[in-house]
Amino acid sequence: MPPEESTVVNDYDLLADTYTRWSDTEIQNAYYERPAVLALAGDVTGRRILDAGCGAGPLTVALRDRGAEVSGFDLSSGMLEIARERLGPDVDLRVADVAEPLPYADNAFDDVVASLVLHYLEDWGPTLGEFHRILKPGGRLIVVVDHPFAIHLLQRQAGQQTDYSATYEWTETWEIDGRTMPMSFWNRPVHAMTDAFTAAGFRIAVLSEPKPVPEAEKLFPEDYRMLCVSPSCLFFVLQAE
Numbered sequence: 381m382p383p384e385e386s387t388v389v390n391d392y393d394l395l396a397d398t399y400t401r402w403s404d405t406e407i408q409n410a411y412y413e414r415p416a417v418l419a420l421a422g423d424v425t426g427r428r429i430l431d432a433g434c435g436a437g438p439l440t441v442a443l444r445d446r447g448a449e450v451s452g453f454d455l456s457s458g459m460l461e462i463a464r465e466r467l468g469p470d471v472d473l474r475v476a477d478v479a480e481p482l483p484y485a486d487n488a489f490d491d492v493v494a495s496l497v498l499h500y501l502e503d504w505g506p507t508l509g510e511f512h513r514i515l516k517p518g519g520r521l522i523v524v525v526d527h528p529f530a531i532h533l534l535q536r537q538a539g540q541q542t543d544y545s546a547t548y549e550w551t552e553t554w555e556i557d558g559r560t561m562p563m564s565f566w567n568r569p570v571h572a573m574t575d576a577f578t579a580a581g582f583r584i585a586v587l588s589e590p591k592p593v594p595e596a597e598k599l600f601p602e603d604y605r606m607l608c609v610s611p612s613c614l615f616f617v618l619q620a621e
Contacts (some may be wrong), residue, residue, distance in 0.1 A: 519620045
Protein backbone atom coordinates (compact mmCIF):
# COMPACT_ATOMS: atom_id res chain seq x y z
CA MET A 381 0.00 0.00 0.00
CA PRO A 382 1.34 3.50 -0.79
CA PRO A 383 1.82 5.86 2.14
CA GLU A 384 -1.21 7.82 3.33
CA GLU A 385 -0.78 11.48 2.43
CA SER A 386 -1.43 14.46 4.69
CA THR A 387 -1.73 17.96 3.26
CA VAL A 388 -1.32 19.76 6.59
CA VAL A 389 2.05 21.53 6.76
CA ASN A 390 4.21 20.93 9.86
CA ASP A 391 1.54 18.72 11.45
CA TYR A 392 3.20 17.92 14.77
CA ASP A 393 -0.06 16.71 16.27
CA LEU A 394 0.01 13.87 13.77
CA LEU A 395 3.75 13.39 14.33
CA ALA A 396 3.71 13.64 18.13
CA ASP A 397 4.29 10.05 19.22
CA THR A 398 6.69 9.06 16.45
CA TYR A 399 8.65 12.30 16.49
CA THR A 400 9.03 12.05 20.26
CA ARG A 401 10.45 8.52 20.04
CA TRP A 402 12.80 9.63 17.29
CA SER A 403 14.07 12.78 19.00
CA ASP A 404 14.57 10.95 22.30
CA THR A 405 17.05 8.54 20.77
CA GLU A 406 18.62 9.79 17.52
CA ILE A 407 21.89 11.66 17.26
CA GLN A 408 20.71 15.09 16.11
CA ASN A 409 18.61 15.82 19.18
CA ALA A 410 19.68 13.42 21.90
CA TYR A 411 23.46 13.52 21.37
CA TYR A 412 24.05 16.85 19.62
CA GLU A 413 21.45 19.61 20.08
CA ARG A 414 20.26 19.02 23.67
CA PRO A 415 23.69 18.35 25.24
CA ALA A 416 25.05 21.47 23.58
CA VAL A 417 22.16 23.61 24.85
CA LEU A 418 22.62 22.29 28.39
CA ALA A 419 26.36 22.96 28.23
CA LEU A 420 25.73 26.55 27.10
CA ALA A 421 23.10 27.05 29.81
CA GLY A 422 25.55 25.98 32.52
CA ASP A 423 24.39 26.09 36.14
CA VAL A 424 20.66 26.82 35.99
CA THR A 425 19.83 26.21 39.64
CA GLY A 426 17.06 28.54 40.71
CA ARG A 427 16.76 30.24 37.31
CA ARG A 428 13.35 30.71 35.76
CA ILE A 429 13.54 29.36 32.21
CA LEU A 430 11.03 29.33 29.37
CA ASP A 431 11.36 26.54 26.80
CA ALA A 432 9.89 28.16 23.68
CA GLY A 433 8.55 25.53 21.31
CA CYS A 434 9.13 22.86 23.93
CA GLY A 435 7.51 20.03 21.97
CA ALA A 436 7.31 16.87 24.05
CA GLY A 437 9.52 18.45 26.70
CA PRO A 438 12.83 16.54 26.75
CA LEU A 439 14.86 19.73 27.16
CA THR A 440 12.35 21.11 29.67
CA VAL A 441 12.78 17.97 31.76
CA ALA A 442 16.57 18.18 31.60
CA LEU A 443 16.56 21.83 32.71
CA ARG A 444 14.18 21.07 35.57
CA ASP A 445 16.33 18.14 36.69
CA ARG A 446 19.26 20.55 36.85
CA GLY A 447 17.41 22.81 39.27
CA ALA A 448 15.65 25.33 37.02
CA GLU A 449 12.08 26.54 37.46
CA VAL A 450 10.70 25.72 34.03
CA SER A 451 7.79 26.77 31.85
CA GLY A 452 7.11 25.86 28.26
CA PHE A 453 4.83 26.41 25.32
CA ASP A 454 4.21 24.83 21.94
CA LEU A 455 1.74 25.20 19.10
CA SER A 456 1.07 21.45 19.05
CA SER A 457 -1.40 20.25 21.68
CA GLY A 458 -0.38 16.67 20.86
CA MET A 459 3.24 17.34 21.74
CA LEU A 460 2.21 19.21 24.90
CA GLU A 461 0.14 16.24 26.03
CA ILE A 462 3.31 14.14 26.07
CA ALA A 463 5.20 16.95 27.82
CA ARG A 464 2.55 17.10 30.55
CA GLU A 465 2.87 13.36 31.11
CA ARG A 466 6.62 13.80 31.57
CA LEU A 467 6.61 16.95 33.68
CA GLY A 468 3.48 16.54 35.79
CA PRO A 469 0.64 18.96 36.52
CA ASP A 470 2.68 21.54 38.43
CA VAL A 471 4.74 22.77 35.45
CA ASP A 472 3.29 25.70 33.48
CA LEU A 473 2.82 24.38 29.92
CA ARG A 474 0.69 26.32 27.44
CA VAL A 475 -0.49 26.14 23.85
CA ALA A 476 0.89 29.27 22.17
CA ASP A 477 2.22 30.38 18.80
CA VAL A 478 5.81 31.64 18.70
CA ALA A 479 4.77 34.00 15.90
CA GLU A 480 2.18 35.75 18.09
CA PRO A 481 2.35 37.86 21.30
CA LEU A 482 3.31 35.53 24.15
CA PRO A 483 1.12 35.01 27.22
CA TYR A 484 3.77 35.99 29.79
CA ALA A 485 4.48 39.11 31.82
CA ASP A 486 7.33 41.51 31.19
CA ASN A 487 10.66 40.54 32.78
CA ALA A 488 9.30 37.12 33.75
CA PHE A 489 12.28 34.88 32.91
CA ASP A 490 16.00 34.64 33.52
CA ASP A 491 16.47 32.61 30.33
CA VAL A 492 14.50 31.74 27.22
CA VAL A 493 15.55 28.71 25.16
CA ALA A 494 14.39 28.62 21.52
CA SER A 495 15.90 25.47 20.07
CA LEU A 496 15.08 24.65 16.44
CA VAL A 497 12.08 26.98 16.54
CA LEU A 498 12.93 30.15 14.62
CA HIS A 499 13.34 28.29 11.32
CA TYR A 500 9.53 28.12 11.06
CA LEU A 501 9.32 31.93 10.80
CA GLU A 502 9.89 34.24 7.86
CA ASP A 503 10.14 37.34 10.08
CA TRP A 504 12.07 36.97 13.33
CA GLY A 505 11.53 40.56 14.48
CA PRO A 506 8.23 40.29 16.40
CA THR A 507 9.23 37.01 18.06
CA LEU A 508 12.64 38.27 19.16
CA GLY A 509 10.92 41.40 20.47
CA GLU A 510 8.62 39.25 22.57
CA PHE A 511 11.54 37.22 23.91
CA HIS A 512 13.29 40.46 24.87
CA ARG A 513 10.13 41.73 26.59
CA ILE A 514 9.66 38.67 28.80
CA LEU A 515 13.34 38.40 29.75
CA LYS A 516 14.74 40.18 32.78
CA PRO A 517 17.36 42.85 32.02
CA GLY A 518 20.57 40.99 31.30
CA GLY A 519 18.67 37.73 30.76
CA ARG A 520 19.79 35.17 28.21
CA LEU A 521 18.21 33.91 25.01
CA ILE A 522 19.71 30.59 23.90
CA VAL A 523 18.95 29.93 20.23
CA VAL A 524 19.61 26.87 18.06
CA VAL A 525 19.01 27.10 14.32
CA ASP A 526 19.74 24.97 11.29
CA HIS A 527 23.18 25.84 10.00
CA PRO A 528 22.28 27.96 6.97
CA PHE A 529 25.22 26.95 4.85
CA ALA A 530 24.56 23.25 5.52
CA ILE A 531 20.98 23.67 4.26
CA HIS A 532 22.11 25.71 1.27
CA LEU A 533 24.85 23.21 0.35
CA LEU A 534 22.53 20.20 0.57
CA GLN A 535 20.00 21.92 -1.65
CA ARG A 536 22.63 22.94 -4.19
CA GLN A 537 23.91 19.36 -4.27
CA ALA A 538 20.34 18.25 -4.96
CA GLY A 539 20.22 20.52 -8.00
CA GLN A 540 18.26 23.40 -6.50
CA GLN A 541 19.41 26.91 -7.45
CA THR A 542 19.37 28.39 -3.94
CA ASP A 543 21.03 31.69 -3.02
CA TYR A 544 22.84 31.64 0.32
CA SER A 545 22.49 35.41 0.73
CA ALA A 546 18.67 35.27 0.47
CA THR A 547 16.03 34.48 3.07
CA TYR A 548 13.91 31.80 1.43
CA GLU A 549 11.31 29.17 2.27
CA TRP A 550 12.07 25.54 1.60
CA THR A 551 9.95 22.42 1.89
CA GLU A 552 10.46 18.71 2.07
CA THR A 553 8.28 15.67 2.56
CA TRP A 554 8.57 13.53 5.67
CA GLU A 555 7.36 9.93 5.77
CA ILE A 556 6.33 8.91 9.28
CA ASP A 557 4.49 5.74 10.27
CA GLY A 558 3.24 5.18 6.75
CA ARG A 559 2.10 8.78 6.29
CA THR A 560 3.68 11.45 4.17
CA MET A 561 3.36 15.14 5.04
CA PRO A 562 4.85 18.43 3.90
CA MET A 563 7.27 20.29 6.17
CA SER A 564 8.14 23.93 5.59
CA PHE A 565 11.07 25.99 6.94
CA TRP A 566 12.87 29.27 6.32
CA ASN A 567 16.60 29.54 5.67
CA ARG A 568 18.57 32.79 6.08
CA PRO A 569 22.25 33.74 6.06
CA VAL A 570 24.18 34.29 9.28
CA HIS A 571 24.31 38.05 8.82
CA ALA A 572 20.50 38.20 8.62
CA MET A 573 20.34 36.33 11.94
CA THR A 574 22.83 38.58 13.70
CA ASP A 575 21.17 41.70 12.31
CA ALA A 576 17.82 40.51 13.68
CA PHE A 577 19.32 39.79 17.11
CA THR A 578 20.90 43.24 17.31
CA ALA A 579 17.75 45.01 16.11
CA ALA A 580 15.77 43.29 18.87
CA GLY A 581 18.15 44.53 21.59
CA PHE A 582 20.35 41.48 22.08
CA ARG A 583 24.13 41.24 22.33
CA ILE A 584 25.77 38.08 20.99
CA ALA A 585 27.69 36.56 23.89
CA VAL A 586 28.49 33.16 22.32
CA LEU A 587 28.39 31.70 18.82
CA SER A 588 29.07 27.97 18.95
CA GLU A 589 29.44 25.09 16.48
CA PRO A 590 29.86 22.12 18.83
CA LYS A 591 30.45 18.46 18.09
CA PRO A 592 28.17 15.63 19.25
CA VAL A 593 28.93 14.14 22.64
CA PRO A 594 31.52 11.32 22.51
CA GLU A 595 28.96 8.65 23.45
CA ALA A 596 27.40 9.06 20.01
CA GLU A 597 30.44 7.67 18.21
CA LYS A 598 29.70 4.02 18.98
CA LEU A 599 25.95 4.36 18.44
CA PHE A 600 26.02 6.37 15.20
CA PRO A 601 29.57 6.14 13.82
CA GLU A 602 28.86 7.55 10.33
CA ASP A 603 26.60 10.37 11.52
CA TYR A 604 29.04 11.18 14.31
CA ARG A 605 31.95 11.53 11.90
CA MET A 606 29.86 13.69 9.58
CA LEU A 607 28.70 16.06 12.34
CA CYS A 608 32.27 16.39 13.61
CA VAL A 609 33.42 17.83 10.28
CA SER A 610 30.16 19.35 8.99
CA PRO A 611 27.95 20.88 11.71
CA SER A 612 24.22 20.95 11.05
CA CYS A 613 23.31 23.63 13.62
CA LEU A 614 24.42 27.00 14.91
CA PHE A 615 24.12 27.79 18.64
CA PHE A 616 23.84 31.33 20.04
CA VAL A 617 23.78 32.72 23.55
CA LEU A 618 22.33 36.23 23.44
CA GLN A 619 22.10 38.72 26.29
CA ALA A 620 19.20 41.14 26.62
CA GLU A 621 20.49 44.70 26.84
